[in-house]
Amino acid sequence: MPKISHKGQQMPASPIRKLTPFADKAKLEGKKVYHINIGQPDIETPEGMLNAIKNIDFKVWAYTPSEGTLSYRKKLTEYYNKLGYNISPENIIVTTGGSEAITIGMMACLDQGDEVIIPEPFYANYNGFANQCDIVVKPILSYIDNGFALPPISEFEKLITDKTKAIIICNPNNPTGYLYSQAELDALKELALKYDLYLFSDEAYREFCYDGRQFISPMHLSGLDDNVIVMDTVSKRYSACGARLGCLITKNKEVIAAGLKFAQARLSPGMVEQIAGEAAVDTPDEYFTAVNKEYTQRRDTLVTALNKIEGVYCPNPGGAFYVVAKFPIDNADKFCQWMLESFSHDNQTVMMAPATGFYSTEGAGTNEVRMAYVLNNNDLNKAMECLAEGLKQYPGRVL
Structure with a gap:
């Protein structure tokens, strides 16, 4: 056999x-x-999102552009710019869930055998995605005793080799719920610039911050435009896990160009999902x-x-x-x-x-x-x- x-x-x-x-x-x-x-x-799930699906009126269920429809990417731009990301539709590739945003990002930025540092515990599927993309995960332990705070930057530096190409964070974190501080993000910025690393930011839980604490994205950090890759999804934000709709965001034009080729290989994200996603952006506060x-x-x-x-x-x-x-x-x-x-x-x-x-x-x-x-x-x-x-x-x- x-x-x-x-x-x-x-x-x-x-x-x-x-x-x-x-x-x-x-x-x-x-x-x-x-x-x-x-x-x-x-x-x-928000009523507007469901109504958009119920009110769909098309004669042909057609392919969409590989990068996603322009109308949806424009709508996403409204959402992210309200958060201070200062992006345009050209900075977005719409993906089949946040999972595809992660894999496209990995394939566009990393070669076989390249290493990526991830504070652990981390979202379990990062291991699976790394396996698919032939890259090596270098874990760095965080500890329950201090609530799983970001490990000291000195511990990151111990892991950096000539094969190290990226750091991945999930903020707020899955599985720990830890919310990274401004000081921690600033430290990661300096590390990324010092060693010329990509900083991948999984932001699936951006809306879920408690006790008056504020979410901070690497997109808010100046001087890091070519390093930051944001991976996002509608799954948690709008309680729409079954929509399988996400996106990759970066201001790095080379990454967008490479990522688009991988997006073209899988043809296109779903039309119905993008119609629903477009309506979701208007969900009231x-x-x-x-x-x-x-x-x-x-x-x-x-x-x-x-x-x-x-x-x-x-x-x-x-x-x-x-x-x-x-x-x-x-x-x-x-x-x-x-x-x-x-x-x-x-x-x-x-x-x-x-x-x-x-x-x-x-x-x-x-x-x-x-x-x-x-x-x-x-x-x-x-x-x-x-x-x-x-x-x-x-x-x-x-x-």
């Missing part, structure tokens, strides 16, 4: 989805499963105010409940809708599977994501778990009741 490729063998499975068979089995057994394993918001208030309440509910459980520590995140918590357990992968396979409390259990899948450093995160506060407060409280009981009963509990 022909063998699959080496790349196929090396491609990592999703740590977020790999426990799905166990969750499905638990449901077949009649258990209620609280899903806090994946960033699928339960917030309603009140929508985001209400969503921010809701997520702040959920964060407070989850973090408070977790820190009340004996042996659990969870820092209070400044953004996104995730937490990473440290549990008194021997192995996060075993524990999360055990919760689905062998445990129930009042015929209920919880699905979580082991944090090991968000690290590249072997052995890191073995007692940490990522949770997404994408359920209402009532369900979050019930999920935490289950979790507390599960931690009491788990055979691998570490005292």
Whole structure:
């Protein structure tokens, strides 16, 4: 029988989805499963976005330009320039989800064997994208004890070689919820300029900043125009994960030109999605105010409940809708599977994501778990009741 490729063998499975068979089995057994394993918001998609789809009137469902329709890119320009990005439609390539923005960015900027430094824990699929693009991830550990703050720049410099070409940040961070400060962004700017590196900025959670804290993008930093690659998506901002609509943004004309060739190879982003995305830009501010208030309440509910459980520590995140918590357990992968396979409390259990899948450093995160506060407060409280009981009963509990 022909063998699959080496790349196929090396491609990592999703740590977020790999426990799905166990969750499905638990449901077949009649258990209620609280899903806090994946960033699928339960917030309603903006009405204007849905109405735009309902009111579509075209006779041919045609290709769109490879870089995205001009009308959508103009609309996106309005959105980003309100944030102070100072861009034009020519700085944007519309992509099939944020995932394609990441892969196109990697392929346009990095060669086989090039190295990219990423603070970990990081979005698990970066590993998969790097595998697809034949580049090497060089992880740099951040720690739960200080809330997963950016590691010192001196630690970055220890990893830099002649193969280092880029740094990737996710801000606010998935999976930790950490929100980078002005000082941290300024330090990354100096590092990028010193070593002539690309600075990739995954901004999927830009709208989700709490406690009055402000989001800062590398696009706000002067003198960095040729280095910054922004990767974005409508998935989280508008609770439209199924739209699969994102974009790559850069003022570097060479990167846009190279990225467009990869975009042409996959032909075009979807027409219907761009129609919806164009309408989404007009979503009123009140929508985001209400969503921010809701997520702040959920964060407070989850973090408070977790820190009340004996042996659990969870820092209070400044953004996104995730937490990473440290549990008194021997192995996060075993524990999360055990919760689905062998445990129930009042015929209920919880699905979580082991944090090991968000690290590249072997052995890191073995007692940490990522949770997404994408359920209402009532369900979050019930999920935490289950979790507390599960931690009491788990055979691998570490005292």
